[in-house]
Amino acid sequence: MTPFLRPFLAGLALLAAPLAARAQAPEAPVPAALRGAWFQGECATPSAMLALSARGAARVPAHGSGRLLRFTEARRMEPGWTVATARGAEAPRLMFRAAGAALETAEPANKIRDDRLPADTPLTTWRRCPATPLPFAAQGEGIAFLGAVESLEAACGPEAGSVTDCAAALIRVGDVSGDNLLSTAELARLFRGATWLLSLQAEATPELAGLTNTAGAVGGVVAARVMMESLDYDGDGRLSARELTQDRAVLATGGEARGRPLALERLSEGAALLRGIIEGLLGSE
Secondary structure, three states: OOHHHHHHHOOHHHHOOOHHHHHHOOOOOOOHHHOEEEEEOOOOOOOEEEEEOOOEEEEEEOOOOOEEEEEEEEEEEOOOEEEEEEOOOOOOEEEEEEEOOEEEEEOOOOOOOHHHOOOOOOOEEEEOOOOOOHHHHHHHHHHHHHHHHHHHHHHHOOOOOOHHHHHHHHHHHHOOOOOOOEEHHHHHHHHHHHHHHHHHHOOOOHHHOOOOOHHHHHHHHHHHHHHHHHHOOOOOOEEOHHHHOOOOOOOOOOOOOOOOOOOOHHHHHHHHHHHHHHHHHHOOO
């Protein structure tokens, strides 16, 4: 894995479930019909948002800190509940079920046994809104990345296939324009989404999540430019799957049979000489 992909996947070690747990987890703990954004209260002024992906949930209140749950296992129970267990020291659980056009959830205490769920756990009702409520619009890139990181885990995780598949998945989740390439703006969007997800993992407040403030936006652009300048070999201002996998999909050394080994320390002298020549040609001081 190229180190320049790590900012996108820096949270995978924290966010991804252990391999043993992942092997036991259903492919889709959250049914497709229940995925997406749900809101608590009136759509004009909701008090909280709950975003469900295939294997995770992000609860973001209008005020205060949010919570990220990454499910390692799930089971069905009557009447119509799904009980999903997330990774973490306390193995938090989220219960959810469809209630007509609404969604009902419960977060039972750890002391409640599975065979007694939901017991006296308070139920929360969520609704769909025809349009994204304005107070939560700034969370959109993070919500999109919640699903994207699951696609990246499937393609880039320890149980996944090749570097080529991983690069293709990165292009797929990041390509907004549809040209099958990644621009600086598209890379910055992914960086901002990753920052949001990691901040939510740390239960930071929305104001500190790095997505809604200037520092987060600038940081995403800077990181994107660094990655672009590091991997954009043809200089067209966009990253292709081929550039992402350069020297990584196929590990080849080549070499030359003639000559003899030199002390590697001399390489630094050669690099300094090359830099001096280039600066001289460019008129640098």
